[in-house]
Amino acid sequence: MNNLHTKSKMGGSLRAGCGILLFILLFILIGRLLTPYDHLSQNLAEALESPSRSHWLGTDHYGRDIFTRLIYGGQLTWIIAIFATLIAIVIGTLVGLFTAWWGGWFDLIVMRLVDVALAFPRIFIVLLVIGLGGSSIELLIWLLALFSWMETARIVRAEVSTHKNFAYVKAARASGLGTNRILFRHIFPNIAGPVIVSAILLITNIILVESSLSFLGLGVQPPFASWGTILNEGKIDPLGNWWISVPAGVCILVTVAGFNLIGDGLRDLFDPYRLN
């Protein structure tokens, strides 16, 4: 009885998360049809207006429509997060697969490097590279990705080390199948679950790191904006001009919460042993 109850709750968090993300995606993808404004064009005559019928969420210091900027900012936030996560997952999966498969010295050295990378406060290096070298969206994506793949690599490595000793893998090796074929066609489908869960957790992390970098002025540079940049623009008077920062903050919060809900739901779905 207890179990049934928990099961339905798990499905609930998965569904709630999907619903939230679908809503946000719709907002950033087709939202621009609802607004007549451009996200970059300034109109100082209408600067810092509070929400009204013509500007649903008011305007910022340069008279740009906040609602429109949220839509475009969301696109940028999502693009950065998705690409960085994809790159990180691909690197992490490849490293995990091959370290576990080859083992030996290669494994020892690579995993020691992973330890090194994990021990460092990521923001230090990002701060150095972007603060000193300047920022671009491509650089941001690569940096975020390069400092996020380690957890995935560890998870994949642990899973592959287990599967490597399963009879089905040994049989495949004995029948002469190539390494790549065994790794990608046989083992990978079996460990895809944990990889997906780690991807979901990674994307929440990357969204938060990106927005805090943009908040520090190190991420997406004006006039372009991610949600973090918009928050930064509203920090001068967080309560007086609440319409600048609050909607952007809510957008980040809701998106990350959506992913977190999905992550929780998926983890329990893929790992039924945890529940009893």
Place this chain on the structure above:
Amino acid sequence: MANFQGPILDVHNLCVEYSTGSVNLFSRKRKSAVKNISFQIQTGECFAVFGESGCGKSSIINAILAFVPVTKGLIQFENQNLLHLFSSVPRWIRPQIQPVFQDFHQALNPRRQIGSLFKEIRSIYPDRPDSAELLNRVGLHCDVLHAYPHQLSGGQKQRVGLARALSTNPKMLLLDEPVTSQDLSIAAQILGLLKTLQKERKLTFLLVSHNFSILRLLADQVAIMKDGGFLEINTPGQLIANPQHDYTESILKQSGIR
């Protein structure tokens, strides 16, 4: 190589060690699994290794298939050395030695249909027998091709494993606890099947088990293994009549043979 004479498999002074984790890059702890064992198997023979779990008997199979690095020794298959550089079995020998694993954890890939297994093997060795034919041979209907492993019973999985091993037309099968997980009637069926296949295809078996009653039914030679080494090698009849070691005797007693 059809008229090959002499032992099909010749194992000489085999030693296998595992590294058990590592403190750092420079020092490793090693644990010996197989210590200095030698044996020969003639074509068409069934050689059995008896040992309790953890005695290193599965490591012999893993060493022959080059899944674990061999520390010392020689393994020859039809007079060709199996221990080449990079500890990998030469490609042309691979299909000739096939393992059949105990149907315990994940003997078949849970995410793939049975059919894809055979398709894949035929994509590497196009001249090998048809999958439906093979399945019929081991007593399965070809409907199984579209099934996933979790839809099959233990006995069916065991037969699929056997068919998979046969699909490369091997000369030798390595049987790792082939029938422990089934109940007796199914075990008897599989043993019978193994026997007919052996005769029909002139297969050589290397059988590894902790169940003496099963070994006895198939084996021509039995090696008693303890703590990584062989205590004695003899025919099952001789072992029962005249055991050389106390350990052998205690096993026979436990199995209810003496």
Place this chain on the structure above:
Amino acid sequence: MLSVFLRRILSLLPTLLIGITLSFIIIHLAPGDPANRFLNPNQTPEMQSSIRERFGLDRSLPVQYGRWLKNVIFHLDFGYSFYSGKSSRAVIAVALKSTAILSFWALVFALIAGISLGILAALKQNRFIDYFCNNLMIFFLSIPGFWLGLMLIGIFSIQLSWLPGAHLQSLYHHQLGPGARFWDLAGHLILPVITLGLPLAATFFKYIRSNMIETLNSDYILAAKARGVNRSKILWKYALKNSLLPIISLLGIVIPALLSGAVIVEVLFALPGVGRTMVTAVYSRDYPVLMAAVTFGFIAVLLCNLLADICYRIVDPRIQHSPGEIS
């Protein structure tokens, strides 16, 4: 046991060296010239090169690195700030104190909040309080820390004027008596500690809750219940002990995140910590201060990791000192 610690410390050195070297390369290869900061348009190229010479920037990168490393190792000398002329070591040592105070109290806050709510939720599994805590924690896990801080400043400092929203102490701090100084510091710390601690508390909460539920449903607890062992004894003696252990190993993962979070919080609340010093140094291209900050940051993280590891070994004697180290 002691040899294990020594070996662990030794094995940290290469890690540290790789990180520092990497940072040095990034810092010195980055575009932009610190010498330009002191120039006005009327100055000549000769003056620029003399500035570069004074800072040692005219040498090749390996020479600069060798010199820097030598001074650090033999004299613990990180050089002088290009900007203020103060010793970088002294600058960072002062900043480190603020960061340590902030991080420590944030960790304490997170542990207390996360663990107590986690236990509460696990005991009331699937009741209202469990759902409430769960959703609250997903909220704290998802909210961008700096925005939370921004809202806290807006409400409690600007709107209500209850708490200070910036700096670690008041301007008149040194004129206060000892008791008043403490309250002054505490007042300044409340908002930053909450901002930094809440997401962390959520991490601990999730961990404790699922661990606790797992333990409470495990066979030996059920067996103890069946034997009629007193409920509170089961809870405090068995379940809690086994659920708290993993927290220690979690600390190793959490501490780098804590320091990253501290950077944001320090900038937001204008606290004189390592993070804020770093951000300022990045913008003024103050290489010596930057390198000192990075080095101390790395050392802090590695030492905290080591400490967590040692605690774990002491508390849980089952852990042997070989296999798990690399994985």
